[in-house]
């Protein structure tokens with residue numbers, strides 16, 4: 001069952017960012033990819049990205065990181081839910097927020113998922129994401145990153161013939 005007191009908000013300090021970095025570093029795909037807590041913390045501290053937390057009380061139950069500017073806009077960089085809170089719709093609530101933010105200004109949400117992460121691939125597929133490409137050996141040799149897209153329509157929405 002979904003936690004009844006779930007709050008979605010941005011981090012307020014570095015202690016929270018450290019807690020979220022530990023959450024992510026302690027689970028796959030980051031373990032298999034060899035991406036450690038310090039590297040993740042650097043991303044969470046980088047103002048280039050937007051970080052969102054799902055909190056139950058003071059506990060960070062989930063984290064999502066999005067990229068709204070630069071070469072690849074409307075990109076979900078990372079999402080993770082603490083193991084104890086998985087399958088309770090925390091990830092769905094974070095994805096609802098991410099999609100609301102991105103689709104307010106773009107017609108596509110992009111993300112990459114590791115080829116071995118079958119569980120997350122199913123999660124995204126269920127939310128309407130399509131696999132649109134394969135980045136071979138992208139982060140680590142032997143594992144591909146699958147590019148996925150959810151679209152609300154073409155980027156150039158108006159029909160020039162009309």
Ligand SMILES: CC(C)(COP(=O)(O)OP(=O)(O)OC[C@H]1O[C@@H](n2cnc3c(N)ncnc32)[C@H](O)[C@@H]1OP(=O)(O)O)[C@@H](O)C(=O)NCCC(=O)NCCS
Nearest residue numbers: 028079080081086087088089090091092113119120122123
């Ligand atoms: C993938 C992840 C973010 C999903 O978050 P979650 O809170 O566990 O997912 P939810 O409870 O919101 O699930 C939403 C729906 O997806 C389904 N789902 C979730 N995980 C699933 C799984 N492993 N296999 C099949 N379906 C799954 C649920 O059944 C649910 O369906 P419902 O709405 O009909 O009940 C979470 O499991 C996670 O953090 N995994 C580890 C980190 C990771 O892989 N991140 C993605 C990196 S690209």
